[in-house]
Amino acid sequence: MQVAFGKHAGKSVELLMFKEPGYVHWLLQQSPSGALLVVQRHAHSLMKKFDAKPLHRQCHGHNCSALATRATVYGNSLAPYWWCDNCDPYEAGANSGKLQGVRTYSEALTHVEFYCGGRKSDYVALVKYLAQAKGLPTRVGEQQANAFFT
Numbered sequence: 001m002q003v004a005f006g007k008h009a010g011k012s013v014e015l016l017m018f019k020e021p022g023y024v025h026w027l028l029q030q031s032p033s034g035a036l037l038v039v040q041r042h043a044h045s046l047m048k049k050f051d052a053k054p055l056h057r058q059c060h061g062h063n064c065s066a067l068a069t070r071a072t073v074y075g076n077s078l079a080p081y082w083w084c085d086n087c088d089p090y091e092a093g094a095n096s097g098k099l100q101g102v103r104t105y106s107e108a109l110t111h112v113e114f115y116c117g118g119r120k121s122d123y124v125a126l127v128k129y130l131a132q133a134k135g136l137p138t139r140v141g142e143q144q145a146n147a148f149f150t
């Protein structure tokens with residue numbers, strides 16, 4: 001679905017999910033009406049699809065061979081460690097209370113907003129880590145973004 005308004009008019013919501021997640025975050029926080037509401041609903045449905053895709057990463061847990069189901073980031077960092085549901089993310093030595101769980105697209109946006117100062121490039125970086133772990137290729141255009149969501 002193409003966005004028909006604003007500075008990203010003509011781009012698909014699918015592509016913006018990866019290229020401009022900070023904009024998507026902003027979009028979702030606007031009061032819904034008209035064309036905006038349609039795009040917000042579409043973005044929500046894409047987020048559900050994003051979250052439902054499995055992570056192709058092995059759990060970081062000691063002697064654990066399970067596939068990861070979630071990620072954690074430390075403090076205001078962006079590089080995720082990958083974990084299954086059974087392992088304790090603090091086993092790798094993180095200071096108590098310093099890890100933020102990132103399981104969903106929405107949680108990734110929230111992490112960047114509250115712990116990383118909401119920098120545009122940080123939204124892109126964290127979403128990219130998660131998306132690539134879910135199978136997104138390194139180079140992303142409209143075609144790759146659409147394929148990810150189908």
Ligand SMILES: [Zn+2]
Binds near residue numbers: 060066085087
């Ligand atoms: Zn594990």
